[in-house]
Amino acid sequence: MRDQIRPFIWSSIGDGKTTSAWFDKWSDVEPIGKFISPRLIHRAGFDLYTTVADVNQDGQWRWPAAWLDLFPVLNNLPQMNLQSDRRDSLVWRDNSGRDNKFSTKVVWDSIRRRSARVGWIKAVWFSHCIPRHAFLMWLIMGQKLKTQDKINQWRVWDQTKKLGGTQCLYNQWDDILNWLTTQANSKSAKNVIGKLVVVATA
Structure with a gap:
């Protein structure tokens, strides 16, 4: 059930200080920790507790240049200007890409199996x-x-x-x-x- 629900839980970035750069889903790129190993993370001067705020400076990403060649998907990350007056928050992003406040109705509508509407x-x-x-x-x-x-x-x-x-x-x-x-x-x-x-x- 956790694996089924996790893709819908997104972090809406504000100041970026409470969102994990590696393990939370905050962009269209899969959680970065899925394809960048802990060893590479440490070699680049980061650690497993690095937040989005730690890898973003004045709207620019602080990825090592070698990562952009090793992981071209990082080039698809848009520039992000953090908002110091707003904290990060969790949202439920449904199948249509809309962010919603968490509710059992929204969750069920997102994860349920869909079939053709029956006449009866x-x-x-x-x-x-x-x-x-x-x-x-x-x-x-x-x-x-x-x-x-x-x-x-x-x-x-x-x-x-x-x-x-x-x-x-x-x-x-x-x-x-x-x-x-x-x-x-x-x-x-x-x-x-x-x-x-x-x-x-x-």
Whole structure:
């Protein structure tokens, strides 16, 4: 989990005094410590606690000239004018490159696995849904339960069809699923009740 989250945690540079020059992510170049060894760092007169402020003087980088040949990526670092009146701060940089204040919503939206939007989403999650029922229906839609194989045995389904206005449907999962999908965006009381009945029966 740490390796998954770390790329999103960036240091927004102010005075550069609390951001590690080697191990924090503060530029589009990977943390510099990934390709410059501790031995080279010490040979250049720096140490593992060197900050961004220590390697920047009047907007210019203080890299040894030999490093620019050994590690051409350092040439891609733009000049940076430090701001003595602002401290460094950590931000969450999302997949679109925008900096955000940390929140569980932003984190989840950044690290979650994304898939194509399914047509039945509003048939399962809608404003009047009951969370427990919606969760079970979500499992059914993903074919994680055997409900769709046993639907012909649902005696309660036959008894509740009229309540949901779904008496025209056969006891076949494909027919019920097609109805749920076509009515997913409907906000009429009849269709909302119909969806609630189907989900509760599941």
